[in-house]
Amino acid sequence: MNxxxxxxxxxxxxxxxxxxxxxxxxxxxxxxxTLAPAYEALWKTLRSNTNGGKRFRPRMVMxxxxxxxxxxxxxxxxxxxxxxxxxxxxxVHDDVIDRDFVRRGIPNVSGSxxxxxxTAGLSIPTAEHRGMSVAVIAGxxxxxxxxxxxxxxxxxxxxxxxxLNILDDAVFASAAGELIDVDFxxxxxxxxxxxxxxxxxLKTAVYSFEAPLQAxxxxxxxxxxxxxxxxxxxREIGIAYQIVDDLLGVFGDEHATGKTTIGDIREGKRTxxxxxxxxxxxxxxxxxxxxxxxxxxxxxxxxxxxxxACGAKDFTERLAGEHADRAVAALADGNVPQRLVDELTPIVxxxxxxxx
Amino acid sequence: MNxxxxxxxxxxxxxxxxxxxxxxxxxxxxxxxTLAPAYEALWKTLRSNTNGGKRFRPRMVMxxxxxxxxxxxxxxxxxxxxxxxxxxxxxVHDDVIDRDFVRRGIPNVSGSxxxxxxTAGLSIPTAEHRGMSVAVIAGxxxxxxxxxxxxxxxxxxxxxxxxLNILDDAVFASAAGELIDVDFxxxxxxxxxxxxxxxxxLKTAVYSFEAPLQAxxxxxxxxxxxxxxxxxxxREIGIAYQIVDDLLGVFGDEHATGKTTIGDIREGKRTxxxxxxxxxxxxxxxxxxxxxxxxxxxxxxxxxxxxxACGAKDFTERLAGEHADRAVAALADGNVPQRLVDELTPIVxxxxxxxx
Numbered sequence: 001m002n003x004x005x006x007x008x009x010x011x012x013x014x015x016x017x018x019x020x021x022x023x024x025x026x027x028x029x030x031x032x033x034t035l036a037p038a039y040e041a042l043w044k045t046l047r048s049n050t051n052g053g054k055r056f057r058p059r060m061v062m063x064x065x066x067x068x069x070x071x072x073x074x075x076x077x078x079x080x081x082x083x084x085x086x087x088x089x090x091x092v093h094d095d096v097i098d099r100d101f102v103r104r105g106i107p108n109v110s111g112s113x114x115x116x117x118x119t120a121g122l123s124i125p126t127a128e129h130r131g132m133s134v135a136v137i138a139g140x141x142x143x144x145x146x147x148x149x150x151x152x153x154x155x156x157x158x159x160x161x162x163x164l165n166i167l168d169d170a171v172f173a174s175a176a177g178e179l180i181d182v183d184f185x186x187x188x189x190x191x192x193x194x195x196x197x198x199x200x201x202l203k204t205a206v207y208s209f210e211a212p213l214q215a216x217x218x219x220x221x222x223x224x225x226x227x228x229x230x231x232x233x234x235r236e237i238g239i240a241y242q243i244v245d246d247l248l249g250v251f252g253d254e255h256a257t258g259k260t261t262i263g264d265i266r267e268g269k270r271t272x273x274x275x276x277x278x279x280x281x282x283x284x285x286x287x288x289x290x291x292x293x294x295x296x297x298x299x300x301x302x303x304x305x306x307x308x309a310c311g312a313k314d315f316t317e318r319l320a321g322e323h324a325d326r327a328v329a330a331l332a333d334g335n336v337p338q339r340l341v342d343e344l345t346p347i348v349x350x351x352x353x354x355x356x
Numbered sequence: 357m358n359x360x361x362x363x364x365x366x367x368x369x370x371x372x373x374x375x376x377x378x379x380x381x382x383x384x385x386x387x388x389x390t391l392a393p394a395y396e397a398l399w400k401t402l403r404s405n406t407n408g409g410k411r412f413r414p415r416m417v418m419x420x421x422x423x424x425x426x427x428x429x430x431x432x433x434x435x436x437x438x439x440x441x442x443x444x445x446x447x448v449h450d451d452v453i454d455r456d457f458v459r460r461g462i463p464n465v466s467g468s469x470x471x472x473x474x475t476a477g478l479s480i481p482t483a484e485h486r487g488m489s490v491a492v493i494a495g496x497x498x499x500x501x502x503x504x505x506x507x508x509x510x511x512x513x514x515x516x517x518x519x520l521n522i523l524d525d526a527v528f529a530s531a532a533g534e535l536i537d538v539d540f541x542x543x544x545x546x547x548x549x550x551x552x553x554x555x556x557x558l559k560t561a562v563y564s565f566e567a568p569l570q571a572x573x574x575x576x577x578x579x580x581x582x583x584x585x586x587x588x589x590x591r592e593i594g595i596a597y598q599i600v601d602d603l604l605g606v607f608g609d610e611h612a613t614g615k616t617t618i619g620d621i622r623e624g625k626r627t628x629x630x631x632x633x634x635x636x637x638x639x640x641x642x643x644x645x646x647x648x649x650x651x652x653x654x655x656x657x658x659x660x661x662x663x664x665a666c667g668a669k670d671f672t673e674r675l676a677g678e679h680a681d682r683a684v685a686a687l688a689d690g691n692v693p694q695r696l697v698d699e700l701t702p703i704v705x706x707x708x709x710x711x712x
Contacts, residue, residue: 028528035532035558038539093496097489122542133453133538136492137531140449143496144527147503151520157513164507171500175493176388176395182489183394186478202391 009350010343012062014055016077021050021084024145045112046138050088052104057083057212064216064230067340072219078153079163079219082146083212086167089142090174090207096135097182101128104258110135143171155219166215170207177203184270190278191270193319197239200246200272205238225335233336233344236327241351243320246271248354250304251313257354265303266295272319273312282310324348365706366699368418370411372433377406377440380501401468402494406444408460413439413568420572420586423696428575434509435519435575438502439568442523445498446530446563452488452495453538460614466491499527511575522571526563533559540626546634547626549675553595556602556628561594581691589692589700592683597707599676602627604710606660607669613710621659622651628675629668638666680704 025047033040058080065076092109095101101111114131118124150167153160180199184191191199213234217227248257249264250273264271268291277283286306289299307313327348331341381403389396414436421432448465451457457467470487474480506523509516536555540547547555569590573583604613605620606629620627624647633639642662645655663669683704687697 031528032532035529036536039532039535042535089496093492096492099485117542120543126542129455130538130542134535136449136452136495137534137538139492139496140445140499140527141531143499144503144524147500148520148524151507151517157516160513161507164504168500168504171496172384172387173391175497176391178493179395179398179490180392182486182493186473186482186486187476 009346010059010063012059012066012343014058014062014080016073017055017058017062017080017084020074020077020081020149024081024085024149025050028141028145042134042138043141045109046088046092046142049092049109049138050084050142052106053084053087055080055084057087057208060209060212060234061216061219063343064213064340065220067343068217068220068222068226068337070216070220072154075153075155076216076219078149079215080212082150082153082167083170083207083215085142085146085149086170086207089139089146090178092135092139092142094178096132096139097178099128099132101131108135109138153219159218159221162218163215166211166218170211173202173206174204177201177206181270185268190275193272193275196270196272196275197243197319199270200242201235201239205235205242209238209241210234223335226337229330229333229335232330233327236323236330237348237351240320240323240327240348243272243316243323244351244354246273247313247316247320250307252354261304262295262297262300265290265300266293267291273307273316276315277307277310277312280310280312282306320352324352365702366415366419368415368422368699370414370418370436372429373411373414373418373436373440376430376433376437376505380437380441380505381406384497384501398490398494399497401465402444402448402498405448405465405494406440406498408462409440409443411436411440413443413564416565416568416590417572417575419699420569420696421576423699424573424576424578424582424693426572426576428510431509431511432572432575434505435571436568438506438509438523439526439563439571441498441502441505442526442563445495445502446534448491448495448498450534452491453534455484455488457484457487464491465494509575515574515577518574519571522567522574526567529558529562530560533557533562537626541624546631549628549631552626552628552631553599553675555626556598557591557595561591561598565594565597566590579691582693585686585689585691588686589683592679592686593704593707596676596679596683596704599628599672599679600707600710602629603669603672603676606663608710617660618651618653618656621646621656622649623647629663629672632671633663633666633668636666636668638662676708680708 025043029040029043029047032043061080061083062076070076091103095103095108095110101107101114107115110131112131113134114127117127117130122130146167147164150163151160153163155163177199181203184199210231211234213230214227217230248259249269249271250261252259252261254261274290277286286303289295289303292299328345331344381399385396385399385403388399417436417439418432426432447459451459451464451466457463457470463471466487468487469490470483473483473486478486502523503520506519507516509519511519533555537559540555566587567590569586570583573586604615605625605627606617608615608617610617630646634643642659645651645659648655684701687700
């Protein structure tokens with residue numbers, strides 16, 4: 001996902017998080033070098049795959065933590081770094097599941113190792129399997145690293161246990177979402193809008209928004225009412241974010257998002273747009289194009305025109321707006337201190353700005 | 357690996373471990389059911405894949421813990437259950453990497469989901485990919501569960517931090533071993549005996565012997581000298597176990613081990629036997645048969661005969677014996693209490709018994 005606007009909207013710097021991640025990767029790479037050169041190389045690949053990120057989830061942790069008066073930035077940075085490694089783990093394994101070898105134009109872990117193996121003379125299928133095999137291992141290491149860094153956050157043992165529970169819950173939700181997504185992509189029917197929203201919430205919104213915000217609040221020792229309000233905010237803004245992502249995947253500005261506007265249509269990705277459209281009479285005009293692997297730009301334009309004509313675009317924009325409104329309402333319930341409300345509110349606008 | 361003799365040689369019961377695992381899976385399955393029926397089904401599959409085990413690693417934990425006077429069996433059972441889930445995670449992901457859909461004659465996670473998808477009308481390659489995708493997710497859940505259960509062991513925070521480090525180190529070693537093994541299987545040269553032993557130690561021996569024994573000792577509050585001696589014992593007996601496994605894969609009693617004696621030769625598995633044989637003149641007579649996918653039983657017999665003739669079988673048996681001797685020596689250094697020495701010594705004999 002592209003998070004530039006949101007990164008601009010957050011005022012907390014992830015510099016401390018980068019320090020924690022740098023130390024983690026330096027130590028791990030040094031240890032790996034004592035076992036095998038190939039293992040050292042894998043850790044370097046994992047590090048460069050982690051360094052590309054915008055530190056989006058750490059920013060959520062730091063914003064909640066500092067906005068609630070937390071002062072132990074080193075502890076918060078460990079929590080933030082833990083979520084960044086969780087993100088790495090999940091996308092590395094997601095790419096294995098989606099058979100993707102490239103992320104944002106650069107070879108991912110699977111792609112790097114596929115290319116090395118192919119250059120060394122292995123056939124494409126064997127090289128691809130090697131790439132995916134190494135990515136399975138790399139994702140396990142990143143997931144383990146997430147638990148390690150969370151466990152290293154300096155705090156009392158009750159708080160640490162709760163942070164580990166939040167991390168555990170995030171993995172639990174994300175695995176459910178990933179499983180449901182795999183099922184959506186394999187079977188021919190189109191799920192309902194509610195089913196899509198639920199899948200997107202589980203797969204991405206929980207670990208990207210809800211869990212990091214709650215973790216920051218827990219570490220800051222915030223009252224339950226605040227933790228709960230931030231969880232609600234994170235859930236709703238996370239859903240809005242994913243719905244906007246669905247829109248950008250078809251109607252976005254490729255230059256601004258770095259994401260093609262033909263890929264989702266070509267692969268027949270089940271999104272809120274498609275789920276709504278499939279219930280409209282206009283669907284019969286485009287259903288054969290959605291998921292057509294040889295889709296042309298002209299055909300993609302027909303799909304876009306019909307998605308607008310049938311009201312899917314309007315519906316989806318409205319749906320994103322509704323969830324954003326609920327996010328704002330969660331902040332306005334009186335529990336969250338005004339200074340944190342003031343920091344989080346621009347994020348809501350930034351999420352919606354992406355399609356305006 | 358087949359561990360019947362060793363299971364017979366351990367006197368500590370894993371009943372408490374089973375209780376912890378039952379509770380973990382029951383809670384997880386109930387939570388999963390609230391998210392999606394497919395997710396509940398995945399948890400049931402993961403549970404049945406975990407229930408097949410002999411609780412070998414938990415037995416190591418319990419033996420060290422109780423043998424050192426530990427009395428909080430509930431805490432020890434959490435540590436034992438953590439290692440059992442780590443084992444599940446590693447074999448589920450190892451099967452993805454090896455494209456195996458069956459383990460011990462029963463469909464594994466990948467196989468179960470491949471079969472469901474194929475029955476539902478998907479092509480074999482698509483069904484296989486679905487099986488492997490679900491197995492990636494399932495392994496992540498088991499790995500997360502391992503960290504969760506370790507974190508739940510009731511002990512002081514310094515001990516818990518150390519236990520989490522041991523678990524982390526076990527994943528770190530195992531990932532290195534898996535990576536080196538992937539490389540061995542892809543490139544044509546035969547590694548040296550030392551390289552094979554090192555790979556086997558990292559991939560399996562650390563997390564199966566060394567780490568569980570050390571974790572049991574740490575939880576029992578044992579002195580450093582005992583933790584270190586048990587680590588040495590675990591490392592050496594773990595290596596001996598893997599070398600014996602190499603022998604059984606070619607010369608074993610299929611009925612007793614439940615493992616074919618043709619599979620390793622057919623897939624060209626890099627083992628200590630093959631590494632030694634490749635340095636002998638007799639190798640030229642069999643190198644074309646090792647890794648021949650259409651290998652016949654008669655050809656497998658030729659390989660066995662030459663492995664005996666060139667001294668590879670004798671060498672490998674001797675090598676296993678040397679590591680077993682070092683394991684015994686580690687116990688005899690005066691640090692480990694006699695009652696625990698008396699419990700661990702039969703395990704050494706049981707490891708070697710497997711080929712006698």
